[in-house]
Amino acid sequence: MRPVERGVAPKIYIRYKDAIGDLEGRLGIYCSYCERSLPVGLAVEHIIPKVLHPELETEWTNFLLSCTNCNSVKGAQTVEIDDFLWPDRDNTLLAFVYSKGGFVRLTDNMNNQQKTKAQALLDLVGLQRHQAPGWPRPAPRDKRWQQREEIWTAAEKCRDLFETLDRCVQARDLVLEFAQSKGFFSVWMTVFDNYPDMKRELIKLFPGTAMSCFDSDGKPIDRPASII
Secondary structure (H helix, E strand, O other): OOOEOOOOOOOOOOOHHHHHHHHHHHHOOEOOOOOEEOOOOOEEEEOOOOOOOHHHOOOHHHEEEEOHHHHHHHOOOOOOHHHOOOOOOOOOOOOEEEEOOOEEEEOOOOOHHHHHHHHHHHHHHOOOOOOOOOOOOOOOOOOHHHHHHHHHHHHHHHHHHHHHOOOOHHHHHHHHHHHHHHEOHHHHHHHOOOOHHHHHHHHHHOOOEOHHHEOOOOOEOOOOOOOO
16 A cells, blocks of 8 residues: 655645545545545545544545545544554555455564554455455455456566566656556556666656655655554
């Protein structure tokens, strides 16, 4: 899950829905949880549900972006902020492993506290729902796992093309343009894990990616002042 930085509030909002343009400008047109690219259909996501804490309804620091699936699964569940990892507070890319087939798992090298909070986030938005046996079942219209699978396959083809064309600038730019249009930052970072130059470009390409969460080679590192 892409770690993000929304920056300081650009203004005071009377209605939370008025923040959608500023959020998309800061974070791109991507769901903050599943990472899908959605030119239309994104909503202002309240980290702490507004129905439970109406005083946070128009608070910039309580906003992320969410797709219909992640938003509906999360709903108005009670959220104690310190019980979860969050993409705007932690380096969530360190917490999760993305793999072929559209699967999302916890990273092995976390301590128990980190694992508990990471799993809580996955459960909160249903990000591990998958049609494969033994996994939480998705709703019929929940295609997040399928879209991750499709983008994984596409990213592998892009990587092979990049190699076939000797990693030329033109091939790099085509890959980056495609990645930006499709989203799923974590899939691209995983498939291109052995390509530091590409990872650096991907980090710069996706608006709002938290630069402090990566070293000079694009390797994820602990976020300052966070548990991961």
